[in-house]
Amino acid sequence: MKKIEAVIRPNMLEDVKNALDKFGISGLTITQVIGCGLQKGHTGVYRGQEMSINLLPKIKLEIVIKKELLEDVLEVISEAAKTGQVGDGKIFVFDVVDAIRIRTNERGRNSLS
Ligand SMILES: Nc1ncnc2c1ncn2[C@@H]1O[C@H](COP(=O)(O)OP(=O)(O)OP(=O)(O)O)[C@@H](O)[C@H]1O
Numbered sequence: 001m002k003k004i005e006a007v008i009r010p011n012m013l014e015d016v017k018n019a020l021d022k023f024g025i026s027g028l029t030i031t032q033v034i035g036c037g038l039q040k041g042h043t044g045v046y047r048g049q050e051m052s053i054n055l056l057p058k059i060k061l062e063i064v065i066k067k068e069l070l071e072d073v074l075e076v077i078s079e080a081a082k083t084g085q086v087g088d089g090k091i092f093v094f095d096v097v098d099a100i101r102i103r104t105n106e107r108g109r110n111s112l113s
């Protein structure tokens with residue numbers, strides 16, 4: 001099993017959610033977060049003034065999947081979340097040691113679907 005943590009623009013959430021839904025993702029967790037990347041949260045020019053805000057609102061998606069789905073899910077997320085501008089976000093991938101569906105005690109990959 002793999003875990004994907006994707007930090008995306010809040011206004012891309014709907015598109016990403018729809019794309020993941022279409023792909024058949026069975027579970028996910030979404031958190032409102034603040035963060036910064038390479039640009040340290042700079043937002044560029046706003047109403048004629050250079051704005052420099054250190055932390056920008058983002059959405060973090062956490063998804064645990066069977067490992068054979070990893071590349072497809074990475075592609076689904078990056079395609080749906082991309083504008084081509086700085087600040088589109090980042091995706092981190094982790095190994096997952098175990099998982100439990102509490103209701104049934106199913107373990108590992110069986111707990112996912
Ligand atoms: N190295 C990192 N570790 C943890 N979170 C990160 C890291 N880099 C980016 N993030 C998170 O991702 C969000 C979006 O990052 P962002 O897309 O600006 O990355 P970037 O590396 O600056 O790429 P770009 O140049 O396209 O903007 C940040 O606000 C932050 O929440």
Ligand SMILES: [Mg+2]
Pocket residue numbers: 036037038039040086087088
């Ligand atoms: Mg950036």
